[in-house]
Amino acid sequence: MPGKTLLWDQTLFRRGELFEFDHVPEHFAHRDSQQRSLIFGVRPALQGMRPLNMLCVGPPGTGKTTAVRKAFEELCEHAPGVITAHVNCQASQTRYTIFSQIFQRLIGHAPPTSGVSFKKILDEVAKYLVGNEKILIVALDDINYLFHEKEADNVLYSLLRVHETHPGTKIGVIAILSDDSLSYVFDPKVGSIFLPEEILFPRYAWDEIKSILSDRAKLGFYPGVLSEDVLDVIVDYTSEAGDLRVGIDLLKRSALNAEERADTSISEDDVRLAYNKSRMLHLSRMIASLGSGEQAILAILAKRAEAKEQAGGKGGDTGGEKEMVEAEQTAGDLYAAFHESTGLGYTRFHAMLHKLATLRLIDAEIATEGVHGRSRRITLKYGFGDVLGAMQPRSL
Numbered sequence: 479m480p481g482k483t484l485l486w487d488q489t490l491f492r493r494g495e496l497f498e499f500d501h502v503p504e505h506f507a508h509r510d511s512q513q514r515s516l517i518f519g520v521r522p523a524l525q526g527m528r529p530l531n532m533l534c535v536g537p538p539g540t541g542k543t544t545a546v547r548k549a550f551e552e553l554c555e556h557a558p559g560v561i562t563a564h565v566n567c568q569a570s571q572t573r574y575t576i577f578s579q580i581f582q583r584l585i586g587h588a589p590p591t592s593g594v595s596f597k598k599i600l601d602e603v604a605k606y607l608v609g610n611e612k613i614l615i616v617a618l619d620d621i622n623y624l625f626h627e628k629e630a631d632n633v634l635y636s637l638l639r640v641h642e643t644h645p646g647t648k649i650g651v652i653a654i655l656s657d658d659s660l661s662y663v664f665d666p667k668v669g670s671i672f673l674p675e676e677i678l679f680p681r682y683a684w685d686e687i688k689s690i691l692s693d694r695a696k697l698g699f700y701p702g703v704l705s706e707d708v709l710d711v712i713v714d715y716t717s718e719a720g721d722l723r724v725g726i727d728l729l730k731r732s733a734l735n736a737e738e739r740a741d742t743s744i745s746e747d748d749v750r751l752a753y754n755k756s757r758m759l760h761l762s763r764m765i766a767s768l769g770s771g772e773q774a775i776l777a778i779l780a781k782r783a784e785a786k787e788q789a790g791g792k793g794g795d796t797g798g799e800k801e802m803v804e805a806e807q808t809a810g811d812l813y814a815a816f817h818e819s820t821g822l823g824y825t826r827f828h829a830m831l832h833k834l835a836t837l838r839l840i841d842a843e844i845a846t847e848g849v850h851g852r853s854r855r856i857t858l859k860y861g862f863g864d865v866l867g868a869m870q871p872r873s874l
């Protein structure tokens with residue numbers, strides 16, 4: 479080996495940072511209408527008016543966070559009188575920590591960690607905005623993490639009523655909801671002041687995924703690293719998961735696998751190997767974002783499948799395929815166990831099944847047999863071992 483310098487072909491990555499999840503892509507295609515709606519909503523702030531409240535809704539990995547970050551970037555360039563605060567509600571799950579984040583964004587340092595009441599923080603935030611004649615736009619990202627104990631209602635209620643106690647305060651809210659079933663209903667007292675413009679983020683189509691991933695690979699890898707055939711395999715996996723993050727993660731992991739083989743291009747095997755890891759990552763993230771009822775459904779399905787197998791299912795080999803078949807239940811059976819463990823009723827159960835199916839964690843097919851007409855067959859789309867493994871960290 480001549481010297482220690484890395485030659486270009488010793489890494490496949492030209493710009494590795496492009497494969498990190500928090501990277502904001504310079505080129506953001508296929509989201510024009512959503513971008514226009516966001517800009518339309520924040521534009522009043524340019525004239526010193528309160529911006530419109532907005533609600534961005536869509537499954538994970540559909541560009542919601544990126545769209546809001548882009549809109550904020552653009553706005554900050556053109557509107558010196560506006561301050562934007564992007565709050566990650568998974569990291570800050572209470573009204574207190576959220577307002578602390580906002581405080582920090584405005585004043586430049588966190589509020590003292592103890593002995594400061596919520597009211598005091600809110601006062602300071604409002605005083606700062608009025609005193610400096612600034613308009614504040616808060617993005618509450620992944621607000622679904624605040625749906626426990628009505629925290630989302632509390633946060634929205636506090637933000638949107640600051641102007642009543644502190645006249646002159648102008649605050650707009652962009653809530654980002656990572657969900658496709660709008661199963662959460664805001665409290666009526668919040669609903670009457672929130673009134674958001676809804677902006678929908680559907681899953682990307684196969685061609686859109688391909689063009690986005692192809693762009694990312696062209697910028698991030700050296701030429702010749704990713705062939706079109708291998709890209710298509712990655713696009714298939716991504717499209718099946720419905721989450722663009724899966725694709726970006728696959729690009730990164732398969733390239734790392736190729737590097738480990740000391741190869742200058744990614745093979746289909748590199749992708750398949752990466753997929754198995756990435757799939758588990760995706761599964762853990764999905765499960766962590768579910769409510770306890772939905773988790774209960776998955777746990778019941780997985781445990782029953784496990785029990786069936788331990789009771790000695792047919793055949794000796796325990797491949798993932800078989801696990802999935804074993805995880806089959808009728809909706810009626812499943813409901814009985816669900817009701818027993820959660821005490822919740824059929825309407826909620828039905829909504830949760832729907833959500834799990836939309837998230838592609840289960841298949842809920844109408845079977846033709848059944849004495850009382852149609853019955854549904856519920857199947858886990860992951861092996862029970864994978865599901866139980868992904869749930870583990872939560873129950874610690």
Ligand SMILES: Nc1ncnc2c1ncn2[C@@H]1O[C@H](COP(=O)(O)OP(=O)(O)O)[C@@H](O)[C@H]1O
Nearest residue numbers: 499503506507538539540541542543544690722
């Ligand atoms: N239209 C797009 N063009 C390029 N990259 C995109 C696009 N949409 C999403 N991404 C990328 O996909 C990943 C997930 O996007 P993100 O905005 O975080 O999704 P969400 O907030 O809906 O879960 C990010 O790495 C982002 O850069």
Ligand SMILES: [Mg+2]
Nearest residue numbers: 542543544619
């Ligand atoms: Mg997001």
